[in-house]
Amino acid sequence: LAKTTQPISMDSYEGQEVNITCSHNNIATNDYITWYQQFPSQGPRFIIQGYKTKVTNEVASLFIPADRKSSTLSLPRVSLSDTAVYYCLVGYTGGGNKLTFGTGTQLKVEL
């Protein structure tokens, strides 16, 4: 299983860029790297996904080095509403039992 390790918590201020790193040393060839955001009393919500190099969408960027043993979610100019738990998921839906999340990173954004 591609076990993931993330920081338990991070603090930031509005307007700053936040980078959350996930370590996944035993990632497999077919595994994707996917990040989710979760607010209290809600289900996780997809943010971004990548396989290698860099991916960017309207809300975040995902940086993946060549060896794929880690990944970094970058949130530009965070706001209070970005306070949430962020999960890194390594795997793919066809991999079934491998599709398990880590414990996540609690991001707190302050004024």
Place this chain on the structure above:
Amino acid sequence: DAEITQSPRHKITETGRQVTLACHQTWNHNNMFWYRQDLGHGLRLIHYSYGVHDTNKGEVSDGYSVSRSNTEDLPLTLESAASSQTSVYFCASSGHRNTGELFFGEGSRLTVL
């Protein structure tokens, strides 16, 4: 809009009772998953299904069962509820097998007394 819904959102039951949590999705996704979320454990996979009549055990399947009689629904049954099964349960679906993208429901909070 297509969606995934769970019911009930909140349930309190007693030890030993049978409980069924419903999950219904309107995306016509073949792949459906059940997770439980507990403090300090993140989300752990209970069961998953890749299509009608297909079910598979996940990481923490003991005490749980699922059935898939149609594409839209994957009910989760606790045959004899235990206090250790007090948790928040999330259902998810995906339209593809070569992706990490899952669409989650809003969760069902279950308390077993």
